[in-house]
Amino acid sequence: MRITYVARSFLDYRVPVLEHLNELCGNQLRFISSTKWTPQRALDRLRTAIGENAIYLSGEKSIGVDSPIEANVDICIPYQPSLLRSILKTRPDVLVGDGFFQWTYAALLLRMMKGIPMVVCYERWAHTERSAQWYRRLYRKMALRFTDAVCCSGSLSRKYTISLGMPSAGITTGHMTADTEALAAYSSNVTNAEKNMLRSEYRWAGTVFLCVGQLIARKGITQMLDTWAKFETTAADATLLIVGGGPEEQSLKEQQARLGLKRVHFAGPVDYSRIALFYAASDVFVIPTLEDNWSLVVPEAMACGLPILCSKYNGCWPELVQEGLNGWVFDPLNPADFLKCLKEAVKARGNLKKMGGESKRIVGNHSQQKAAEAIYSCCEIALKNR
Helix, strand or coil: CCEEEECCCCCCCHHHHHHHHHHHCCCCEEEEEECCCCCHHHHHHHHHHHHHHEEEECCCEEEECCCCCCCCCCCEEEECCCHHHHHHHCCCCEEEEECCCCCHHHHHHHHHHHCCCEEEEECCCCCCCCCCCHHHHHHHHHHHCCCCEEEECCHHHHHHHHHCCCCHHHEEECCCCCCHHHHHHHHHCCCHHHHHHHHHHCCCCCEEEEEECCCCHHHCHHHHHHHHHHHHCCCCCEEEEEECCCCCHHHHHHHHHHHCCCCEEEEECCCHHHHHHHHHHCCEEEECCCCECCCCHHHHHHHCCCCEEEECCECCHHHHCCECCCEEEECCCCHHHHHHHHHHHHHCHHHHHHHHHHHHHHHHHHCHHHHHHHHHHHHHHHHHHC
16 A cells, blocks of 8 residues: 655654554555754654655745644645645555645645545544634535545544544544653663652652643643642642743743742753653653643653643543543642642552553553554555545
């Protein structure tokens, strides 16, 4: 099967998935992406993995905001002059696009004009789409008429895709995964001396809660600090470390000072090559997001053996977090609920390693190989449906 996958950009975690997908289709994958939006290290890594099957285009033009931070807010209409021609040169049996926007427009045009079966890899769900404008919803529904199969991230995305009009028989799930194998290997080799050095550097004490993400409003850090202020008065033996950068950093540090938080530390951005060290040296991972499709930091933390405190507004929780077994699900907009889960985690301190082992077991069902298989199965469905 000749598969042509079109994605305007990608990151390192996607490379193992594409490598496995290339193997599944007998080295017949062609992956077309932009040199403008993808980090050079990811471009180089994919080229090493699948060789000349990785096709990179430059010279893109666009109208609107080139790289929106928030979905359904800004408008970006990209145009890559050589995209259609590059796709046709690959003579695809099946086309795959990431989402319905960005470069998927080219796959849709060829599906309409040439009848080439098309698959969409999709992540959005009802909560993240609650504020989508009518014209975006209309476009998605119209695009689904020419989409032969959809590979969703999980059950919540699947449910939403069905509500847009996609028959359930045309949907597979599981295309989203972190680089869990590499992270698990890295974290397992972190020594106690390295952990203690990191703890000393950031003055960690007691149960260490780690939060990794952009410092932007929808990540819920403001709400977490408000709840942590109440938590600090009752749990002297706990520390919160926040890893990441963003436009909210200064205001969050001002909030920390205003609330008098003594056991909250900002580490700033950490290079991806070092992030497993922070996971390995922590006890619990917490993500208070107010809106996310499928936060990759959750399976990353799980691969490194951490139990998870996960916001119910994160679309990955039904698959990845089993209440009481490997973590807890909470409402970050409900301080009492959030506080209860923080206290539960401290109370379970003697059981956290066991819970982290359950995280490793659960995330093992969401490997790069399984993600590639989900996409490949979707391509088979698309061929059959056409």
